[in-house]
Amino acid sequence: SQTIHQWPATLVQPVGSPLSLECTVEGTSNPNLYWYRQAAGRGLQLLFYSVGIGQISSEVPQNLSASRPQDRQFILSSKKLLLSDSGFYLCAWSGWRSSPLHFGNGTRLTVT
Amino acid sequence: AQRVTQPEKLLSVFKGAPVELKCNYSYSGSPELFWYVQYSRQRLQLLLRHISRESIKGFTADLNKGETSFHLKKPFAQEEDSAMYYCALRETSGSRLTFGEGTQLTVNP
Numbered sequence: 462s463q464t465i466h467q468w469p470a471t472l473v474q475p476v477g478s479p480l481s482l483e484c485t486v487e488g489t490s491n492p493n494l495y496w497y498r499q500a501a502g503r504g505l506q507l508l509f510y511s512v513g514i515g516q517i518s519s520e521v522p523q524n525l526s527a528s529r530p531q532d533r534q535f536i537l538s539s540k541k542l543l544l545s546d547s548g549f550y551l552c553a554w555s556g557w558r559s560s561p562l563h564f565g566n567g568t569r570l571t572v573t
Numbered sequence: 574a575q576r577v578t579q580p581e582k583l584l585s586v587f588k589g590a591p592v593e594l595k596c597n598y599s600y601s602g603s604p605e606l607f608w609y610v611q612y613s614r615q616r617l618q619l620l621l622r623h624i625s626r627e628s629i630k631g632f633t634a635d636l637n638k639g640e641t642s643f644h645l646k647k648p649f650a651q652e653e654d655s656a657m658y659y660c661a662l663r664e665t666s667g668s669r670l671t672f673g674e675g676t677q678l679t680v681n682p
Contacts (some may be wrong), residue, residue, distance in 0.1 A: 493668055504579075504674035505617075505659060512668055520669075561607060561619040562661075562670055563640075571618065 463488035467552045467565030474572055476573045480525075480539040482568050484552030487533065492554040494535040495562065496527055499549040508550075511535060575600040577662050579673035586650050589682050594645040594676045596634075596660030597663040606636055606643040609672070612656045620645075620658070630654070650680045 467484045474480060480536050486492050496508040507520045511525035528536045535552060549569050553562040559570050576599045586592050596603060598674040621629045623636040623643060634645045643660060660673040 483602075495670070495671075505661075507671065510668060517624035518668075539624065560607075561622060564617040566616055 463554075463563065465552065465554055465563055465565045467568060469568060470566060471569045472571070474542050474570065476572055477541050478543055480537070480542050480546070480570070482537040482550055482552075482570075484535045484537075484565055485533055486535075486554045487557065489533070489554070491532060492556065494529060495553040496535065496537050497553065499551055499552040499567070505551070509537070523545075542572045544572050546570065575604070575662050575664055575669075575671050577660050577671050577673035579658075581676050582674065583677050583679070585679045585681060588652055589599070589649050591652045592647050592650040592654070592678065592680070594658050594660075594678065596643045596645065596673060598641050598643065598660075598662050600641075600662060600664065602665040604665075606634070607645075607663070607670070608632070608634055608645050609654050609659040609661055611659070629660050639666040650678075650682055651681055652680045654678060 464487045493512050495510045497505045499505050509517055509519055509528045511517050514529055514532055521548055525539050547570055549567050551567045552565040555562045578597045580595050606623040610620040611617045632645055632647045634643050636643050649676050657675050657677050659675045662671050
């Protein structure tokens with residue numbers, strides 16, 4: 462069966478420090494991969510999605526970037542964190558077209 | 574660009590009462606609509622999708638293209654239905670999934 466792993470579960474980082482959140486999927490190949498940010502009162506905001514290795518689509522201009530170095534690995538990064546980057550980040554995968562999204566447990570990021 | 578609107582951030586009902594969570598969308602193509610649910614301390618997970626036309630945990634949702642709505646309904650709410658509910662739209666190309674802002678449902682005893 463397919464599983465999705467996302468880590469760390471919580472992270473506290475100072476302003477200006479770098480960020481790397483990792484997400485991996487097992488049990489499937491060539492998944493679509495997604496990074497969302499969940500904020501109270503603002504719902505789920507799509508940040509990036511990828512349909513293949515090295516293919517990244519960015520949804521909103523921001524201080525973050527994403528990379529997909531391997532088929533089932535999706536990384537969310539920042540060179541210098543801002544206070545406004547604090548939030549709950551969710552990774553998700555789906556199969557092609559009509560299959561639903563499957564979410565990871567999320568990472569609670571606090572920038573201090 | 575597609576947009577999903579859930580007009581109610583909070584919804585509170587009593588156990589046994591009917592419940593309807595509203596979802597409206599705007600999209601120029603032929604959309605695929607979903608409802609996702611997040612129970613306390615659990616992952617966000619799929620509840621149902623319009624193409625399946627199924628009832629999950631007593632919930633149903635009908636896609637109304639004329640009104641561009643996909644409201645979630647249950648005739649008799651249960652306390653365990655208390656959760657955050659998100660409506661989502663997948664575009665025709667099948668890659669992007671756009672979510673609404675979510676509705677926090679509380680079912681009181």
